[in-house]
Amino acid sequence: MKFLDALKVSIRAVSANRLRSGLTALGIVIGVSSVIVLMAIGQGVQKGVIERLQGLGTNLIFINPGAFEERSTGRRGGPGSGLTLTVSDAEAIENIEIPGVIGVVSQIDLSAQAIAGSFNEGVEIVATDDMYSTVRGLNIDEGRFITQEDVDKKALNIVLGNRVSEKLFPDGSSLGKIVRISIGPGGFISFNFRVVGNMMLEGSSGVLSHDDKVFIPVSTLQARIRFIRNPTGETNVTQISIQTSDDTDQDNVKLIAEELLKSRHSVSEPDFVIQSQEDLISAEKEVAATLSILLGSIAGISLAVGGIGVMNIMLVSVTERTREIGIRRAVGARSRDIVRQFVAEALALCLLGGLIGIVLGVGLSIFVDGKNIADMDVTTVVQPWSIGIAFLVSGGVGLLSGIYPAFRASKLDPIVALRTE
Amino acid sequence: MIELKNLTKIYKTDAETVNALNSIDLDISSGQFLSIMGQSGSGKTTLMNILGCLDNPSSGKYLINGLDVSSLSDDQRARLRGELFGFVFQSYNLIPRMSALEQVELPLMYQIENKDRKLKAAQALESVGLVDRMHFNPNQLSGGQQQRVAIARSLVVNPQVILADEPTGALDSNTGEEIMAIFRELVEIKGITVILVTHELHIAEFASRVITLKDGLIISDKKV
Numbered sequence: 001m002k003f004l005d006a007l008k009v010s011i012r013a014v015s016a017n018r019l020r021s022g023l024t025a026l027g028i029v030i031g032v033s034s035v036i037v038l039m040a041i042g043q044g045v046q047k048g049v050i051e052r053l054q055g056l057g058t059n060l061i062f063i064n065p066g067a068f069e070e071r072s073t074g075r076r077g078g079p080g081s082g083l084t085l086t087v088s089d090a091e092a093i094e095n096i097e098i099p100g101v102i103g104v105v106s107q108i109d110l111s112a113q114a115i116a117g118s119f120n121e122g123v124e125i126v127a128t129d130d131m132y133s134t135v136r137g138l139n140i141d142e143g144r145f146i147t148q149e150d151v152d153k154k155a156l157n158i159v160l161g162n163r164v165s166e167k168l169f170p171d172g173s174s175l176g177k178i179v180r181i182s183i184g185p186g187g188f189i190s191f192n193f194r195v196v197g198n199m200m201l202e203g204s205s206g207v208l209s210h211d212d213k214v215f216i217p218v219s220t221l222q223a224r225i226r227f228i229r230n231p232t233g234e235t236n237v238t239q240i241s242i243q244t245s246d247d248t249d250q251d252n253v254k255l256i257a258e259e260l261l262k263s264r265h266s267v268s269e270p271d272f273v274i275q276s277q278e279d280l281i282s283a284e285k286e287v288a289a290t291l292s293i294l295l296g297s298i299a300g301i302s303l304a305v306g307g308i309g310v311m312n313i314m315l316v317s318v319t320e321r322t323r324e325i326g327i328r329r330a331v332g333a334r335s336r337d338i339v340r341q342f343v344a345e346a347l348a349l350c351l352l353g354g355l356i357g358i359v360l361g362v363g364l365s366i367f368v369d370g371k372n373i374a375d376m377d378v379t380t381v382v383q384p385w386s387i388g389i390a391f392l393v394s395g396g397v398g399l400l401s402g403i404y405p406a407f408r409a410s411k412l413d414p415i416v417a418l419r420t421e
Numbered sequence: 422m423i424e425l426k427n428l429t430k431i432y433k434t435d436a437e438t439v440n441a442l443n444s445i446d447l448d449i450s451s452g453q454f455l456s457i458m459g460q461s462g463s464g465k466t467t468l469m470n471i472l473g474c475l476d477n478p479s480s481g482k483y484l485i486n487g488l489d490v491s492s493l494s495d496d497q498r499a500r501l502r503g504e505l506f507g508f509v510f511q512s513y514n515l516i517p518r519m520s521a522l523e524q525v526e527l528p529l530m531y532q533i534e535n536k537d538r539k540l541k542a543a544q545a546l547e548s549v550g551l552v553d554r555m556h557f558n559p560n561q562l563s564g565g566q567q568q569r570v571a572i573a574r575s576l577v578v579n580p581q582v583i584l585a586d587e588p589t590g591a592l593d594s595n596t597g598e599e600i601m602a603i604f605r606e607l608v609e610i611k612g613i614t615v616i617l618v619t620h621e622l623h624i625a626e627f628a629s630r631v632i633t634l635k636d637g638l639i640i641s642d643k644k645v
Contacts, residue, residue, distance in 0.1 A: 333499060
């Protein structure tokens with residue numbers, strides 16, 4: 001029997017029993033559509049993370065205190081766990097003028113309460129200098145960012161992130177207004193700052209977003225809060241950011257900065273972590289890819305269950321049509337013709353389910369994209385290859401679930417089959 | 422054209438061994454109309470299955486046009502069934518939910534050369550007088566009509582031999598005689614060899630030669 005004939009016969013058989021075929025294919029529909037939706041969510045998470053990291057600015061290298069290595073004390077120090085970087089480290093990197101480096105900026109991050117009138121808001125202080133907005137590519141909505149003059153004068157000026165500004169001054173512009181910043185337990189250190197600028201909304205959320213941050217001159221913090229200095233009188237920083245030009249070999253910059261800091265700290269192994277934006281993105285991509293695979297495998301289980309349903313129905317179908325098989329054998333069908341017929345039937349069922357599942361899955365992915373579900377903003381990205389994979393897998397499931405019943409059908413003795421009622 | 426030499430078929434079960442056919446010798450020439458008679462259990466159905474290449478003998482030789490069937494593979498026997506033989510059964514053995522035309526087309530699907538299937542199937546239906554019923558499903562046809570569809574199905578491949586197993590068993594005597602008239606016509610006009618299995622004498626006597634089986638042995642072989 002020719003393949004096209006086998007296909008025609010199988011499509012007839014599938015459409016002869018609509019309800020049963022529909023219910024059987026439903027298992028595949030659910031499996032395929034959930035594979036597509038969950039993969040799309042995984043891809044959406046990856047896209048979101050990468051966009052957030054790219055939103056940090058362009059061509060950045062980050063240096064954080066602490067190290068990955070095992071310490072002599074046996075304690076493992078994660079990035080940021082030690083206070084090893086100082087303002088002068090950042091200045092030293094700036095001063096050796098590594099080729100391709102556009103800007104170097106250090107920052108001190110501190111949690112604080114911001115108070116304006118009756119409004120009180122938990123914020124993250126970024127104490128830094130005028131380079132920060134350039135290096136991080138921040139945009140001013142109104143007013144200005146911190147200037148070199150602010151830093152020189154240790155001015156009590158503050159720039160507000162967009163959401164902070166909205167929350168503290170819901171009724172109008174915050175420019176020129178006073179914000180009280182309280183640091184430490186019970187807010188025992190408090191200063192009044194004058195708002196000199198507001199940032200544009202970034203729209204993203206999480207620790208990397210600047211919308212919930214406020215910016216003050218680093219010198220103001222150093223002058224007002226003694227405890228942030230270490231015993232040598234230096235000020236520890238939370239992070240140093242280096243921006244390079246587009247065509248710069250970032251690995252080279254990383255190497256030079258690393259050697260410099262190692263010699264400054266008199267250590268043989270780095271007591272800091274130096275990572276480019278690309279490093280962070282590829283690490284996050286790996287995490288997101290793992291997530292995608294995990295979600296896809298969970299959905300794959302439902303596809304496997306669907307496949308078992310198809311196999312079950314095919315076995316029933318073979319039993320019901322024993323006589324038909326006998327007739328076909330008597331009129332000249334070879335065993336392999338019978339195998340082909342039943343495999344084609346399972347394939348037709350699964351590919352039908354697969355196609356509906358793809359339409360449903362893609363539709364559902366597009367539908368949930370951008371929706372807020374259970375307090376989470378869901379982003380979905382349907383990759384064309386995930387559709388291809390879903391289609392191939394449903395075909396594979398069809399083959400796998402069809403082969404055994406088809407083999408059983410082909411092994412029936414035609415004489416016995418012809419006599420079966 | 423068909424030669425059986427010392428043909429034996431033994432069925433073994435755990436409890437007993439049954440000699441369904443016991444060293445049978447039989448020659449059937451081309452264009453013959455042969456009836457095989459016998460009580461149930463005489464071995465006539467076993468003989469029919471072996472003749473139709475649905476079953477293999479336990480020992481002995483079965484030659485068709487000089488070709489030893491027992492040396493053939495399963496696939497080769499399937500091909501032989503599809504091209505050389507047509508089958509007609511007591512219970513018609515039509516496939517439910519398939520139109521008469523599709524039933525008749527079916528054997529052609531398994532042929533290597535299978536062009537003009539619809540046309541050939543329609544011609545076969547015409548030769549049994551059912552061309553106006555070709556889009557009917559089996560449940561829309563009478564018993565006699567269903568058996569005529571089955572005959573058309575056996576004819577569509579231009580077989581050399583038609584094997585009919587109690588073809589009139591489920592039909593009233595008038596319709597049975599109509600069916601037998603068709604078989605006789607096939608022998609006389611188309612020169613097809615028809616081998617008929619029956620236990621009814623008046624049906625067997627439509628043939629030109631009647632052999633009778635008992636306990637796996639041929640006990641009589643008469644020309645009518």
